[in-house]
Amino acid sequence: MTAVPTSSFSDSLDHKASSREKTEKSQRGKASWLVHLGVPTGVAFLVAVLSQIPTLTNRVFYFWDDSAAQFLPMWYRLGQRLMAGDFPLLLDTEAWIGGNLTAEAMFGVWNPVNLVNYLLVANFDDLATAGAVVKAEFLVILALGVYLLAREYGASRWAASAVAVALPFSGFTLYFEASIWIAGLMAFAWVPHFWWAARKMARGRISTIWPFLLGALCVTVGNPYGLLGIGLVLLVLLIEFKVGGTVKGAFTRLFLLGATVGGVALLVFLPLLGNSGVSWRNSKELFNNTQLVPSLQDYLSSSLPSYVPDIHSFATVSVRMTFPAMYLAWFVVPLLAWLDWSVLRRGWKQLLGVLVIGGVYLVATVGPSNFWMFRWPLRLVEYFYLAVMVLFAVLLSAGLKLDHVRRRAWITVGALAVTAYLSFASWPKIAAWHIVAVLLLGVLVALAVIAFRNGGSRPLVAVLHVGTAAALALQVVWFPMNRDVAPYNFPSSVxxxxxxxxxxxxxxxxxxxxxxxxxxxxxxxxxxxxxxxxxxxxxxxxxxxxxxxxxxxxxxxxxxxxxxxxxxxxxxxxxxxxxxxxxxxxxxxxxxxxxxxxxxxxxxxxxxxxxxxxxxxxxxxxxxxxxxxxxxxxxxERDVPTWGAGRLSHVTPGTKVTNDTMPAQHEESVVFERATAKGPISLTFARLNWPGYKATVDGRPVGVRNGPGGLVTVDLPENLSGGKVALTWTPPGLWIGLTGALAGLVGALLLSAFQWRRRRSDAR
Structure with missing residues (x-):
């Protein structure tokens, strides 16, 4: 037998050991990535499934009030136009008062995700089903944003998953935003994503382009509450990093990010402001008629699924709402006594942004009912709840405190007793529901404590998820719809x-x-x-x-x-x-x-x-x-005269029109001849004279004015024997907005390139 040299044998062992270490490291890496992707994937799947529970008791839960009367039908129409190659979607003359798409803003015609969804809706045979699909999509987007934001502030994966699944099914978000005010949900869903990306960018972990894109998606939804959320997030992050002072250049990066996103905001909101002169809803007042204004007391019962708050709603004789509008999550109030509050004392600087934004929104929710474009403070509750859930996830990540068990149990019992009394006092008629809800919470809290004591965080979070599903099931059985708004029950069949x-x-x-x-x-x-x-x-x-x-x-x-x-x-x-x-x-x-x-x-x-x-x-x-x-x-019995495919409806007698064409909704041209010797000529179009109309005759500008009912009327010079009238419409501020949005995108790309080069340089 040939002897193996010692050095060769040693090298062979080292090689095998090295290979084994690489294999083990690779396996650990794969396991880490499985957990890293598996938890948020599980969150998305669970939210998508839970989002369909309301449709089991009310098939048209997501085709309700404004969603049925306003959003989904127009989405269907816009999707049809997109499939026909009609873009950009600036105007819909056939919708008359609802046809100024850029001024309405809420249809988000500059948002690419919205446009894809419009195409999706246009391929459905039932609008209620289309609504359930699109709204589930945005509930999932919201959940993933909450998960990422909680993780960014230090929460564990499992704790972050608990709050991420629960928040989309909080009372206001589910029964108002998802059920009827979908533009609000679309904007809110992008805010935690932007917050997460902006904070990571401020810490130098990612480039500016990512928070810019997420901020642009939020702003282009067209909902002013989303823009407000973006602005407040940037403000509190500036405060957070200014006080912390540990990240060099964070303040500058956040300021420049705000400037880039602000450019996109010009594109969305300048047309809205430019049409305020003809709009009946310019809302510049400041007053309080108590409509949809919650009170601090309502937050005490935010964990009881049956609590219906004493909030004045839309009906003039309303004394309370008809569904649990202030519900947050079943576990927040009952588990407060079991959390390790020293976490906040030790890490308040890192959590300062969450604390500030939570405080701002808490104050705003109990403020006046109307303030400029913003009305009904109940709309701000979900933003406050976002901050609450991030803080709760951070606290929950430290585990439950199991010392002084008896004292903590009695505090929980006391909290449930107060919640039960407030709920009973608000609506005694449903006392049986309150009893069931309190008993459910008591059992779930006991199971949560036992699960954590015996198995740690994962069994605890499993109980939290089960409780979220159980509470949701009870709520949609007890409150299958939002009866504070109009239950049109329109046909949903296309x-x-x-x-x-x-x-x-x-x-x-x-x-x-x-x-x-x-x-x-x-x-x-x-x-x-x-x-x-x-x-x-x-x-x-x-x-x-x-x-x-x-x-x-x-x-x-x-x-x-x-x-x-x-x-x-x-x-x-x-x-x-x-x-x-x-x-x-x-x-x-x-x-x-x-x-x-x-x-x-x-x-x-x-x-x-x-x-x-x-x-x-x-x-x-x-x-x-x-x-x-x-x-x-x-x-x-006989149609009015027409001169082509355009919307010309009347001409001065003695004028001959030979052609009227409309190549696009915002363009029209008329070829005319004078049949009389002289006199003024005017053309009236079956179009509303939105700000932004211009007219030319053979290239020379002529005036456009309000005709009867505000219809577009063009007055022509008396010395013309004929010519071609070109009528065009451009939303006010469109070119400024497009320039601002383009400048924002270019700025974000340049900043990202600079940051990428700097990171490469530092890595060397």
């Missing part, structure tokens, strides 16, 4: 809604009011008879059918048109303020004996609610096309 296109052809005017359909009783809306929706709809629901109608939901409005036809924000007639005027004003001659509004807006169909006018007088040239239990449908 096929059913599209039948309106054949029944109501051309431009349609609906003379109808919502109140006779959705009556109020004992502080809540009553559910309407679903049969009524076979004949009339409100808000943007007609957009699904592609009906060109003055009935639309608008957060902005258009004052001249509102005044002319006596309309409200959802396109209905203000029957109490001007009964019959909507119908009468349609046929009345305009200034100087001009054509009536019915002709100027090129109306072809008029739908009259019988509850308003049972037997409407049929004007000359019209006929009764249909009469049902709910509506009388009038239709023209």
């Amino acid at each position: 096929a059913e809604l599209k039948t309106f296109a054949a029944r109501y052809p051309g431009t349609m005017v609906q003379v109808a009011d919502r109140d006779p359909v959705i009556a109020r009783g004992k502080g809540q809306f009553l559910e309407p008879d679903p049969e009524v929706w076979r004949d009339l709809l409100f808000g943007n629901v007609y957009r699904v059918a592609g009906v060109d109608t003055t009935t639309a939901y608008s957060g902005m409005g258009f004052k001249p048109f509102h005044k002319a036809l006596c309309l409200n924000d959802y396109g209905g007639s203000k029957v109490r303020e001007c009964p019959g005027d909507t119908f009468g004003n349609l046929w009345a001659p305009t200034v100087g004996g001009g054509p009536p509004l019915a002709d100027l807006i090129k109306a072809r169909t008029v739908v009259v609610q019988r509850a308003m006018i049972d037997t409407p007088q049929v004007p000359p040239g019209w006929k009764v096309a249909e009469r049902t239990d709910y509506v009388t449908v009038l239709r023209r």
Whole structure:
């Protein structure tokens, strides 16, 4: 046998040991990555599953009030336009008062995630199902943001997962934001992501481009509460790093980040401000009518699933809400006595940003009901709860304190007793529910303490997740819907809604009011008879059918048109303020004996609610096309003159129009000839004169003014024998906004390149 040299044998052993160490290190790395990705993946999966529980008791839970009347129908319409290659989405002339998409802001037409979702919605056959999918998506996005933010502040993975799963199902977020005010959820979902990325950037861990992109996604949703959240996050981080003083250059990085995101904000909000002169909702007042204003007492019961707060809601006789609007999570209040509060004392500097933003939002939630663009402080509760949950995750990461068990148990019992009494006092009628909820919390707290004592954090967090699911299940059984808002119960079937296109052809005017359909009783809306929706709809629901109608939901409005036809924000007639005027004003001659509004807006169909006018007088040239239990449908016997595919509706007599084309919603051109020797010429279009319209004749500027009802009217010089009128519309501040957004993106890229080069240099 040949002897193996000692050195070779030693080298062989070293090689084997080295290989084994590399293998073990690789396996540890793989396990670490599995945990690193597995926990947030589990959070996303769990939230996606739990988000569908409300639909088991109420199929249209996510197709409710504003989501049904405003958002989902318009999303469907915008998705159809995108599929047809129509971009950018600046204007929808067929939606009339709701068609200024950039001024409305809340449709987020500059947000790429929104646009993808609009395409998704346009491929659904049922809007309720589409709403459940899209809203589950944003609940998941919110949960992942909460998880990352809690981890950034030092929480363990398991503790972060507990708060991340719970927060999306807090009362206000689920029953208001997810169910009806989806634009608020979309904005809120991006705030923790931006906060997480901005703080990591300030610490020098990532480049500016990442918080910039997340901030841009939040801002371009178009919800002012998201912009407020971004601004406050930057402010508190500046305070946090100024006080901490441990990260060099953090203050400068945060300031420059704010400037880049601010450039994007110009693109979104300048059109809104530029249209304030014609908007009926400019909200510059400061007052308090107590509507949707919580009290500090409400926070004491934020862990009881059955607690219904004494908050004045939308109904004038409302004394309380109809669902657990102030609910946070079942475990927060009951576990306060078991937490290690010395964590805050030791790490308050690192947690200063969370403490400050929580304090600011807490004060704001009990503030005045209306302050400039911001109204209803209840909308701020979820932002306060975000700070609370991050702090709770950090405290929970230290584990539960198991000394003085008896004393802690009695404190918990006392907290539950106070919660039970406040809940009973708020609504004694549901006392049985309160008893069940308190017993559930007692059992869950005991299980949580036992699980931690026997197995540590992971079994504890498992109990927290089970409790979150159990509390959610109870709530959707007890409170299957938000009854503080209008339960329209519109048809959600796209096929059913599209039948309106054949029944109501051309431009349609609906003379109808919502109140006779959705009556109020004992502080809540009553559910309407679903049969009524076979004949009339409100808000943007007609957009699904592609009906060109003055009935639309608008957060902005258009004052001249509102005044002319006596309309409200959802396109209905203000029957109490001007009964019959909507119908009468349609046929009345305009200034100087001009054509009536019915002709100027090129109306072809008029739908009259019988509850308003049972037997409407049929004007000359019209006929009764249909009469049902709910509506009388009038239709023209002969269409108004048209000169092409555009929206030109009237020209001065003696003017010959040879062509009217509309290559895009915001563009139109008219070719005309003078048939008389002289005299003024004016062109009126079936368009609302939103700020931003310009007109030229053969390249020379001419004036654009408000015609009857605020319609676009172009006055031409008397010396013209003919020419081509080019009418264009650009949202106010669009070019400034685009420049600002582009400058923000370029700035973020340059800062990121500089930071990347500096990190490479430091690594050497």
